[in-house]
Amino acid sequence: MAKGFKGQRGMGMPGGGNMMQQLKKLQEQMEQAQAELAAATVTATVGGGAVKVTMTGDQVCKAIEIDPDLLKDADAEMLQDMILSGVNMALDQSRQLAADKMGPLAGGLPF
Secondary structure, three states: OOOOOOOOOOOOOOOHHHHHHHHHHHHHHHHHHHHHHHHOEEEEEEOOOOEEEEEEOOOOEEEEEEOHHHHHHOOHHHHHHHHHHHHHHHHHHHHHHHHHHHHHHHOOOOO
């Protein structure tokens, strides 16, 4: 065993138990934030509202709505571009929501 090694209980530092309590509290906060992100949604619209994409804060696509009037005049390539654009916009919004929610917690890590 290495000289001066005191085991992992206190991690060799005074107040190591306090650090473990802080980490446990941070883990609980992160789990709560992740649950809130899974329940939160963002919606991106493109084409003046012709295509709407709804996504959760944890980047799960929940719905894609296409205005039926768009299908009368739209060609496949235009529709594909609009859906792709809407999904990417919704992903960006979802990622920003996650960064806003989780960022402050990452700043609280005791390292």
